[in-house]
Amino acid sequence: MEVDRILGSLSITDDFDQLVDVTCFFDELCSKLKPETIVKDPRFDLFEGTHSLEADNSKLDSSLIELTDEELEFDLNVAHESPLSSVTAIADRLLRCVISWLNEYQTLPTTVLSCRYTECLLSSLIKGTSSGPFWNTGDALYDEVLGSCVLGVCYLAKFVHRLLSAGIVFEEEDLNFNSMRLNAFNNLPDQDVVIKSLINSLQLLETYSDESLHLVMLKHTLKITLCLVHLEDHLTNYSTETMHLDELIENANSVNSMLPQLQLSPPSGSFSTYIQKHRSNQFPPRQITEPPTDYGGFIILAEDIKTVLLVNEAKSALETYQFANIFNKLKQRHVIARILFPLIFIRDDRTILGKFSFTDFYSLHIKEFSAQTPSEPSSALGGELIQESSNILLEWYQNSSQNTCRYRQGFNRQLILWDSLQAQFESVSSKIYCFWTYFMKLSIMIEFSLKGFDLEIYKPFEAYSMFWYVYYLSSHLVDLLNECQKEIESNISAIHSMNKKIKKLKAGEKKDQLRFKYRFAMDNEMDQLQTTKQFLNYLLKEANITKSLCLIEVFQFGILKSFHVIDNKNDTPLKFSDERLIHELRFKPFNSIGVPELPEHEAFQKSLKDFTIDREESSFDTRLKALSSFIEEEVQNVNKSIDEIISCIKAGDNNGVLVTGTGLVQELSVEYYSKLKLTSKAIAINSKVIMSTLKKDTDHKDYKVELVHATKGWNYYPIQTLRVKENRRK
Amino acid sequence: MEIVYKPLDIRNEEQFASIKKLIDADLSEPYSIYVYRYFLNQWPELTYIAVDVKSSTPSAPIGCIVCKTDPHRNVRQRGYIGMLAVESTYRGHGIAKTLVEIAIDKMQRAHCDEIMLETEVENVAALNLYEGMGFIRMKRMFRYYLNEGDAFKLILPLTERSCTRSTFLMHGQMA
Numbered sequence: 001m002e003v004d005r006i007l008g009s010l011s012i013t014d015d016f017d018q019l020v021d022v023t024c025f026f027d028e029l030c031s032k033l034k035p036e037t038i039v040k041d042p043r044f045d046l047f048e049g050t051h052s053l054e055a056d057n058s059k060l061d062s063s064l065i066e067l068t069d070e071e072l073e074f075d076l077n078v079a080h081e082s083p084l085s086s087v088t089a090i091a092d093r094l095l096r097c098v099i100s101w102l103n104e105y106q107t108l109p110t111t112v113l114s115c116r117y118t119e120c121l122l123s124s125l126i127k128g129t130s131s132g133p134f135w136n137t138g139d140a141l142y143d144e145v146l147g148s149c150v151l152g153v154c155y156l157a158k159f160v161h162r163l164l165s166a167g168i169v170f171e172e173e174d175l176n177f178n179s180m181r182l183n184a185f186n187n188l189p190d191q192d193v194v195i196k197s198l199i200n201s202l203q204l205l206e207t208y209s210d211e212s213l214h215l216v217m218l219k220h221t222l223k224i225t226l227c228l229v230h231l232e233d234h235l236t237n238y239s240t241e242t243m244h245l246d247e248l249i250e251n252a253n254s255v256n257s258m259l260p261q262l263q264l265s266p267p268s269g270s271f272s273t274y275i276q277k278h279r280s281n282q283f284p285p286r287q288i289t290e291p292p293t294d295y296g297g298f299i300i301l302a303e304d305i306k307t308v309l310l311v312n313e314a315k316s317a318l319e320t321y322q323f324a325n326i327f328n329k330l331k332q333r334h335v336i337a338r339i340l341f342p343l344i345f346i347r348d349d350r351t352i353l354g355k356f357s358f359t360d361f362y363s364l365h366i367k368e369f370s371a372q373t374p375s376e377p378s379s380a381l382g383g384e385l386i387q388e389s390s391n392i393l394l395e396w397y398q399n400s401s402q403n404t405c406r407y408r409q410g411f412n413r414q415l416i417l418w419d420s421l422q423a424q425f426e427s428v429s430s431k432i433y434c435f436w437t438y439f440m441k442l443s444i445m446i447e448f449s450l451k452g453f454d455l456e457i458y459k460p461f462e463a464y465s466m467f468w469y470v471y472y473l474s475s476h477l478v479d480l481l482n483e484c485q486k487e488i489e490s491n492i493s494a495i496h497s498m499n500k501k502i503k504k505l506k507a508g509e510k511k512d513q514l515r516f517k518y519r520f521a522m523d524n525e526m527d528q529l530q531t532t533k534q535f536l537n538y539l540l541k542e543a544n545i546t547k548s549l550c551l552i553e554v555f556q557f558g559i560l561k562s563f564h565v566i567d568n569k570n571d572t573p574l575k576f577s578d579e580r581l582i583h584e585l586r587f588k589p590f591n592s593i594g595v596p597e598l599p600e601h602e603a604f605q606k607s608l609k610d611f612t613i614d615r616e617e618s619s620f621d622t623r624l625k626a627l628s629s630f631i632e633e634e635v636q637n638v639n640k641s642i643d644e645i646i647s648c649i650k651a652g653d654n655n656g657v658l659v660t661g662t663g664l665v666q667e668l669s670v671e672y673y674s675k676l677k678l679t680s681k682a683i684a685i686n687s688k689v690i691m692s693t694l695k696k697d698t699d700h701k702d703y704k705v706e707l708v709h710a711t712k713g714w715n716y717y718p719i720q721t722l723r724v725k726e727n728r729r730k
Numbered sequence: 731m732e733i734v735y736k737p738l739d740i741r742n743e744e745q746f747a748s749i750k751k752l753i754d755a756d757l758s759e760p761y762s763i764y765v766y767r768y769f770l771n772q773w774p775e776l777t778y779i780a781v782d783v784k785s786s787t788p789s790a791p792i793g794c795i796v797c798k799t800d801p802h803r804n805v806r807q808r809g810y811i812g813m814l815a816v817e818s819t820y821r822g823h824g825i826a827k828t829l830v831e832i833a834i835d836k837m838q839r840a841h842c843d844e845i846m847l848e849t850e851v852e853n854v855a856a857l858n859l860y861e862g863m864g865f866i867r868m869k870r871m872f873r874y875y876l877n878e879g880d881a882f883k884l885i886l887p888l889t890e891r892s893c894t895r896s897t898f899l900m901h902g903q904m905a
Contacts, residue, residue, distance in 0.1 A: 038767050049765040059760035105873055173872050284760055405872040405880065412869075416897070455870040456851070457882075459861060570864055576834050576845075577864040577887050584893035585844075585885060586866060592898050 053284065062285040065277040074269030076120050079139035087141045088214045089264040090117065091149045091221040092255075093271060097289070098153060098228070099297030102160070102335060106289045107176040109281075112157060114271045114288040117150045119279075125184035132197070144204060145218065148197040152225035155194045158185035159232040163339040174335050174403055180279040191229060198226045213262055220258075223251045224298060231336070234305065235343055238354065240312045245302040252295035252302075259294055304337035310664045311345055312353060317364040318535060318661030320345075320352075324400040326665045328407075330672060338401040346394055362390035369439065370432040371488055371525070371532035385424055389437070392417045396440070408455060411448040412589050418444060419593050435484050438595070439539075442477045445590065446470055446546060450716035453707065460705040462586060463720060464557040464568045464611075465604050469587070471550035476596045477543040481536055488533045495521045495529075534659035538648070541641045541658070545676070548634045549717050552683055555631055556690065556720050558611030559624065563694045565722065566705045568608055628691055635684040642677045646670055672714070679713035686719045693722055732784045733792075733825055735832055738770060738777035746770065749779065749794050756815040758850065758875055766796075769812050773798045776809075778832050780816070780825050792817040795829040799837050802844075805899035806891040809837035811847040814856075826859055834863075834886070844885050844892035851880040860884050 033039070054060040080086040097111040112118055121134045132151065133143040157177075164177050171177060179185070188194070202222050208215055227248035233239040276285055307327055314320045328338060347354055352361040363386075366374040376382035392414070399410035418441035425433040449470050452458050458466055498518040505511040560566045569579045580601050584591070590598045613623045648658040649669050662669040694700060704725050707718035739745055750766050770777055780793035793816035802808035811833065816825045834845055849856045851870065861867075865884040874881035887893055 038764075038771055040764070044764075046765070046768055049762065049768045050759070052762045052764050054762035054764070057760070057762065059754075060762055105878065173874075403872045405870045409869055416895070457867045457870060459866070462866070570862070572862050574864040575831065576838060581887040581890070581893060582864055582866055584890070585868075585887040588893050588895060591893065592895055 051282075053282070058285075060284045062273075062276045062281040062283070065273050065285050067272065067274060067277060068269070070269035071272040071274050072269075074116055074267075074272070074274070076116060076135040077137055079137035079142050080267040083139050083141045084208075084210060084212065084218070085214045085264070086267050087146045088218040088221070088262075089266040090115070090146060090270055091218060091225075092264050093266050093291065094118070094150065094153055095221055095224060095295070095298075096291035096293075097271075098156065099295065100289045100291040101176070103297035103300060104289075104292070105174070105176070105335075107283075107286065108157070108178050109180055109276055109283070110273075110286050110289045111291070112153060113180055113182070113275050114273065115150070116270050116272060116274060117146060118154065119180075119182065119275050121147070121150050121154060122179075122182040122184040125187040126182065128187075130187060130189055131193070140204060144197075145201040145222070148194075148201040149222060149225050151188070151194055152198055152222075152229050154185065155188055155191065156225075156228040156231065158188050159235075160336070161185055162232075163235075163336065163343070166339065166343055168339045168342055168398065168401070169335060169403070170406070173406075174338070178283055180275055180281060182279065191232065194229050195226065198222055198229065202226075213258060217255065217258055217262060217264075220251045220255045224248060224255070224295070227251070227302075231305070234309065234340060238312075238344060238347070240309050242306050242309065245306050248302040249299050252298040255295045301334045301336060304334040305340060307333070307665075307668075308337045308341045308344065311341065313664060314353065315663075316661065317361070317368045318659070319664050320397075321365065322661040322669070323664045324397050326662070326668050326672060328401050330668060330675075332404050333401070338403070341401040342398045345397060358390045358394060359386055362386065362393050365393065366432055366436050367528070368532060368535070369436045370484070371491065371529040372432050374432055382428065385421075385428070389421055389433075392421060393440075396444075405455060408448060408451040408457075411444050411451070415441060415444050415448060415589060416592065419595075423594055435480065435487075438480055439477070439484075441593075442473055442480065442596075445593070446473050446477070448589065449473070450546075453718050454709075454715035456707070458707070460566060460707050460720065461568055461570060463705075463707060463718075464554060464561075464608055465583065465586065467550045467553040467557070468604060468607055469590075469599075471547055471554060472599065473596065474543050474547035474550060478540065478547060481540045481543060485533065485536045485540070488529055488536065492526070492529050492533065495526060531659055534653075534657060535661060538645065538658040538660045541645055545638050545641050548638045549676075549680060549683070552631050552634050552638075552680075552687075553717060553720065554611055555627055556683070556687060558608070558613070559627060559687070559690060559694075560705055560720060560722075561608065561611075562613040562615060562620075562624070563700045564615075565694065565700050565703045566720075568604070624691065628687060631687045632684060635680050638680045639677055642673050642680070646673050646677075649673070675712060675714040676717075679710045679717050679719075682710035682713055682719055683717065686721065690720075690722055731782050731820075731823070733780050733820075733823070733828075734783050735778055735780050735828060738774050738779060738794075740770060740774040745779070745789075745791065748791050749777070749796070752791055752794060752817060753796070753813050753815045757813065758879075761813075765812075769796045769798055776833060776836060778829055778836075780820075780829060782820070792820045793825045793829055795826075795833045797833045797837060799840055799842055803896040803900070805896050806843040806889075807841055809834070809840070809842035809845040811845065827863075830859065830863065838888055843889040844887050846883065846885050848874065848881045848883050850875060851882055857882070857884075860886075 056064070058064045094112065094115050097115065100106045101108060101111040117135065124134045132147040134147055135143060137143055160175070161177055164171060164175055169175055202219060205215060205219050205222070227244040230244040233241070271288060273285065273288055311320065311323050314323060327333065327341070345353060351357060356364065363374050376386060396414060399407060399414065402410055418437060422434060422437040422441055425437055449466055452466065495518065498514055498521065502511060502514050502518060505514065557566065570582070583601050583604065587598055613620055617623070645658065645660065648655050649660050649662050649666055652663060653659045653661070660669065702725050703722050706721050706723050708721040709715045710719055746766070750763070753761070776797035776799065778795050779791035781789060782792050795811065796813040797809060797811050799807060799809045811830070814826055814829065837845060847860065848871070849860065863886065865886045867882040868885050869883050871881045871883060873879070885892065891899060
């Protein structure tokens with residue numbers, strides 16, 4: 001309607017003699033166009049094309065949206081019948097729209113901006129009105145209470161926009177901020193004004209004698225909005241205070257228990273696609289979102305931010321490392337928490353958590369991994385290299401909060417960076433830097449490979465190559481960690497041997513000097529050496545678990561291949577490509593890695609042959625039985641190691657054998673290892689099922705293999721499950 | 731039913747409209763006229779249609795494939811399958827597979843190093859079709875489509891160049 005009014009008011013001239021008819025020029029130009037010509041800006045490519053709109057195409061032209069009479073005639077300056085219940089219903093739906101927007105990745109126009117009151121408030125801000133009332137019904141519930149609620153939600157949106165601008169996550173993918181060109185967020189009043197407005201509304205509600213559930217509900221919505229307005233404190237002041245988050249959880253729980261007893265129905269037309277038709281819209285028309293029916297999304301938001309805030313309590317690089325490893329791993333955290341993590345961790349003042357410079361933080365990792373105080377590598381390259389290394393380390397931390405798909409892609413890029421770093425450190429002969437860089441690189445290579453199973457990137461026929469490769473990588477990791485462990489042991493022995501030497505020396509200056517040296521080492525180095533030794537013990541257990549689980553998967557594939565149920569190649573003949581090319585494409589991310597070198601395709605093939613038993617062999621059954629026992633034994637070892645790690649985590653790393661550094665993420669870590677254990681058990685059961693089924697049934701052509709994630713298990717190790725082919729079922 | 735496969739006639743406006751209608755009905759992504767023109771006008775030789783010459787509308791496409799080919803980061807030639815659709819009543823007869831094979835054959839002869847496409851994670855039929863031909867999933871893309879679904883990026887390698895990271899192919903060229 002607004003557009004119609006503006007267009008209607010356009011008037012160039014009434015004097016038609018002054019107008020020049022240019023139609024003929026267009027006709028002439030068009031007549032020269034060939035059908036294949038596209039008239040476009042040279043910068044307009046396919047990406048622009050897939051985002052372009054089209055007039056008169058109902059899927060792509062929001063001006064064709066058909067609005068109902070209620071939507072067209074909706075008047076914001078009228079208080080609807082039963083103001084208390086209608087205002088409560090509007091505030092409730094608006095808050096549930098926030099959940100839809102932020103928890104369910106919906107767009108801003110189909111959620112928060114679909115509320116006519118939000119649109120009106122932002123339009124008023126553009127026009128220069130910075131304080132309410134933004135609509136004038138004459139009813140305080142509408143003009144003040146609803147006004148402050150909408151103002152609070154807009155303030156949250158402003159904060160979200162600030163988070164999005166930090167460039168941590170991807171717009172459209174993780175978060176949508178299509179403001180329909182209502183760029184009024186910077187005109188919003190300051191936080192204290194918004195808070196005051198909400199508190200005033202709460203005080204106003206206290207004066208109501210009404211004891212209905214609607215009034216209680218409305219108070220909760222205002223309190224929730226107040227908590228949302230406070231979210232920015234975690235970034236603006238790096239506040240670790242969780243009071244508002246706890247209140248958010250408390251109020252959301254209260255609302256959840258009330259909602260089933262309430263009949264909330266916002267006035268017709270108050271939530272609508274009106275804004276998409278009416279405002280400048282660069283996107284295709286979309287139905288407004290039906291928001292979730294409860295406030296569980298706010299509980300997730302608050303809990304996830306609380307988890308992220310725990311990183312502030314980190315006392316060591318081990319703890320920050322383990323925190324980043326796990327906080328977003330078991331489930332994808334709320335997008336706000338995922339953005340907040342790197343922003344809180346890597347601060348604007350170029351410090352880590354306000355405690356360490358970037359390079360000091362980097363050195364801390366080296367120190368805790370090697371129990372040696374790192375000095376710069378002896379080369380002119382040293383300083384630059386440390387700088388580059390610390391940047392790559394920070395990128396690793398940032399990657400940990402990406403969405404589940406970007407997380408793997410980030411590692412794809414990271415593994416070349418760490419490989420290049422390792423090569424550079426080797427060229428300046430810096431052992432402790434090399435060890436740690438190699439450790440990081442191998443860990444990333446393993447994580448990148450196994451994450452592919454979680455994302456269902458690999459087909460069953462690829463399982464062998466992937467698991468065999470990760471087995472190969474984890475063997476290298478075990479070797480590296482053993483080497484690091486030897487270094488630590490030798491440093492510990494060197495200190496202990498000083499004491500023996502002191503006892504043998506006669507009193508004198510030499511003895512005093514050695515005693516001093518020994519005391520110094522015991523006071524300043526021994527603790528770190530013991531901690532590192534125990535951390536390496538833990539890493540070794542972890543690497544051996546990975547190695548064993550991969551080996552078990554490889555054995556299972558070998559068994560399945562022995563029965564001709566699967567092979568490590570496509571089961572249909574290929575017309576345009578071949579087995580080797582496909583294998584090499586799969587391993588493209590690793591083909592430039594210097595150490596450990598990617599084995600040739602032939603090595604993969606040969607190893608599979610070694611894991612396969614020829615069915616014609618007389619010892620087939622005996623070998624199969626031996627394999628079965630081996631798998632059982634390996635699973636038992638894995639489970640034993642997992643139990644040891646879990647009990648150590650639960651004991652807060654105080655058992656004197658292992659240090660896991662999981663103090664900040666104790667529960668999550670226990671959950672992770674419990675899932676891993678469940679998976680290992682499921683794999684063991686699957687082995688038995690495979691063997692008994694295939695031994696019983698002689699027609700193995702009817703079977704195929706599917707990669708199935710164990711329920712409540714860890715998806716990095718899918719179960720290679722036997723399935724009957726469709727045609728046999730028929 | 732007798733299916734005949736033929737290349738697009740870019741001068742045939744009726745054919746263009748039929749292709750658009752066929753794809754619009756089938757794809758989750760609404761494409762503007764520009765997207766169709768972008769592909770069909772620039773790479774008309776890489777669009778093929780299938781018609782049922784025994785039907786009452788023997789010249790109307792009942793299936794089509796729309797592709798393009800261009801250099802990827804200036805180091806390898808990449809063929810891209812943009813759209814593939816077969817009218818629902820004609821499915822299950824291998825028409826889509828034949829269209830894909832014709833298009834890949836053409837792109838291979840045009841010296842493509844690889845063929846790439848994206849498909850919805852939930853589109854099992856498409857995944858089975860492409861993976862049966864040797865395509866593998868390279869990455870998963872979070873909420874790639876407007877219908878909010880994730881997508882897989884699939885690649886079929888045709889030459890060794892497809893199996894080396896672009897960065898290293900660039901370095902190789904510089905050296």
